[in-house]
Amino acid sequence: MGQGQRPLSGSRRRFVGASAAGAAAVALPAWLAGCGREAPGLEGGFAGIDMARGHALRDGRWASQPVAKERRTRVLITGGGVAGLAAARALRQAGIDDFALLELEDEAGGNARGGQVGGLACPLGAHYLPVPGDDAREVQELLEELGLRRREAGRWVYDERHLCHSPQERLFFQGEWQEGLLPLHGVGAGTLAQYRRFAQKVEALRRAAHFAIPTLRAAPSALLADLDRPSFAAWLDAEALHDPHLRWYLGYCCRDDYGAGLAQVSAWAGLHYFASRHGFHAPDDGLDAEREAVLTWPEGNAWLTRRLAAPLAGRLHTGQVVLAIADTRNGVVVDAWDAASQQRVRWQAAQCIVALPAFVAARVVASPPAFLTELAAGLTYSPWLVANLHLSSPLRDRPGAAPSWDNVVYGTRGLGYVDAGHQRLDPTPAPTVLSWYRPLGPSEFDGGDGRRLLAERPWEAWRDELLAELSVPHPDLAERATRLAIMRYGHAMAVPAPGLRARLARLAPGGSVQAGLLHFAHADWSGYSIFEEAFTRGHLAGQAAARAA
Template identity: 40%
Template sequence: MVSRRDLLIGSALAPALACRESAEGQRAAAPSPRFIGQSPERGHLLRSAELLDSPIDARERVAVAIVGGGVAGMSAAWRLRKAGLDDLALFELEPWIGGTAASGALPRSPHPMGAHYLPTPPRECVELHELLEDIGLVVGRSHDGSLEYASTAICPAPLERHHYANQWFPGLYPEHEQRPEEAEQLARFWETLAALDGRRDGAGRLLFRLPQRRSAATLAELDRMSMAAWLDEQGLDSWRLRWFVDYACRDDYGCAAAQTSAWAGLHHFLGRGLAQNREGQLLTFPGGNGELVAKIRDHARLGTAADGDGSLRRDHLVYAIDPERGELRVRDLVAGRSTLVTAERILWAAPRYLLPHVLPHARDPIATELAAGAMSYAPWLVANLELDAAPGGLGAPLCWDNVPIIEDPRARNLGYVVATHAEQRDRGSDPAAVITYYEPLVPEEDGPEAVARARARLLAGDARDWGEHVLAAMARMHPALREELRHLHLHRWGHAMIRPTPGLLFGGLLERARAPIARLRACGTDVGGLPLFEEAFYAAIEAADWAVAGLSGAERSSGSHSQARSKTLTETSSSRSR
């Protein structure tokens, strides 16, 4: 079965909509949809030159500066702390951490605003095992060395169902009324994947693994064709199988099978090992992967100035970087003050396409390619709905992941997950539920212009229109859902995730995107080419190791820099109080 993977999207804790039932027991008014989460306006500040003219109010020195507080930024901080480095500062644009994996909340429950689970990693991901052990999700090891995970983090059954022909069926493949020739194609598809599963090249490297760049290049030619073209080449034209594979591409990568690298499409099924051939589980949380990010933050001992630490700076925009001098100009968006931060190493854990906007002109070696759309990002719409009662439906019971089968590609969405799903362990739980709806805005035509138009449509639409869009999509699965609705929060992600289009993974661009620029190195999810938690993690720890290797012994001991940072923070705090 195909399982939903990391979608690199996020949100914020937000106030609930004021919608309650009246004293007569009738709903007072229909809840008004509301945009919550990432602020496009903050990101667009980088397009303005006004900040460059603002005076510097304070100066500070740190050994390592991290830009971005999502999975990559927090993983880099964890790795640096493991190396014994205390002198670091992490700057996050938003008021919360998590990036596209942030959590939100409605009165009923926390919920994901983007990335919402992590498959238990395969044996070769030993560094990720170490992280999960540090944050308390690995609780032991069995006699054969396999990991045992905290039971409260394992997604309980039932996991997946699909809606087709006005009823629900188990799993994600639409086999109802399947013809023999369609079943034969599905069997042939799995046989082809099974022949590739676990295969290695002459040097012992897996053909498909995580991170992508540690895979063998044996099948690199598949990166030059689309997944749809590969299916054509295999003679697989069953609409059921084509829908199944297209769903996988949209779910993992935010693009259709015709827009996805064939290598990336196969990696969806093989990168962690073929599901039928391995014992794997899903780690899920009511608040999605934002809860994972918070656990990493806590273990990395990242605190705010209010905590007496100051290594975590939320509401801080890094608007200019001199990579040769190691200088960052940072704007505190709450206090309205600018600080000049000097760092020995800078880890850019924010999206790679933003880097040319903060570097000196022509300093980014791939700026021209980025401007031409060589790294493309999928826009996503996410919504959270609080309901009086959990959805039902004819056929298979409610699952964690609930997906509609929509034959028309122009109308496809990914359905919803149930944030309150794990509460079934508690027989006396509240019957109300929170569900999270996902939809990548996939243009019919491919190319930078088409994706830009989809992004513009997402950001230009108002909350009422997008709310109606979500409710109409949900009504196809649950016609009476509007009557159960308490709250509806919408979340727009203009650049939610990197799109692994043909030619990206093995074309050489990603290596140059990751390459150091003087004292700076990019390590966000996108420089891995696949929008997955594991890619963010490995890009981050490799960059953190690079940073530590470039520091002198004195800098690694965190002495003088840490004292200088404390002095600067004290001076800044005092000046603000005046």
């Protein structure tokens, strides 16, 4: 789930101990042992997210429970993901300390949480943040506040300790590793020509329209509206861009950023991936393959969300299932189920920031505004799986490019793996954690049953798929693997399907979406699940609530 983007832009939840709760020691399948050696036991299982807690809201389990306790606050934030945490920061900046934040899980951070496996930090979702452009000024200010960027001789510079170390990315293609993710080794002249044509198309669009992050900073444009109508696959067909290697790469980018394939996302979304940041560069354009600086940490974007949550002691309430939100004549009334005390708690506030996914907000808001109902009905969400695999020692490698931070295997269902130990300054070989990302939204690899697979498929099946994919470049993977912790996200991110951008421009034309005493803030209102979108939406909602409180 990426930022470029593995779910925010982008991915997660906290692991339960060094190994998953209820983990079992199992023998790997014989076909993975290799060379007649006996495969070691591998502890593993599902971890982190309390799926029953979320589904209880859907099933109305606590709907009839009486209110056991009442509490008051000036501003209440429901949802502790990036948007909710950004809203809390904006309230504090405005001088409002009388607020509370309710979060479903046991740790705030949403799709940007971190955990540990075998004592090593690793991401549970979104694992990096591209250096933000000038449109993302709220994010730039946050990075300055956190000491990640500073002025030197009139220029902004970023702390190199937090920038992704080189080499940044590589692709296992045609039996060896190559630098970068665009397939190059052994491809023909026709493929290279298609790469150049696509690069020219992207550059022409970049000159003709403003592809902004966050998207609310993009001025209305007939060109952008035209690109929102067809699917990316249809647009590529119309442009006679049929090369299978180009199509694989573009499909990988869409699954990485949006969790769905070329036929499911709009042409605007597919092109925005490149046009909003670093463009698309053909291999003979003379530019470095690693053009875009990104910030990353062993625990992923949890480095950011934990710092946003740290000042909220006493105001951050975890394990809270929001049951109902009502905008009344006397203020906002919010009922929540406290998982720790097993009680229904009623909160009363002057203003409420609803930092919940649109489908949840539409369920819990009483008499929801029409724009919320319409958005929730029109959104499709991509399910995701993130698996963190602890290795006892570094892997042997195939020929080619050196081990990188992001490592992708051509033609697979998964998106490859990120090495959580890549940022270490000590070059001494040591145990590490590989984070494997598996989108399950509809694509050329998967149908529309990803959510059912997450709920019904045993963890051993995901283990086998992971090991089968990554054992191709790393035959010794099984013998070095010791623990596997798997995170499941049934509604990880909204898919920017054809027509969604136009719908959002009509439903949420500004940065702050408001109805009465309710302020809505979530990446869903951008249709694009990355850190910059969620943070900006939350910050603006916090400012609006502060002015109204």
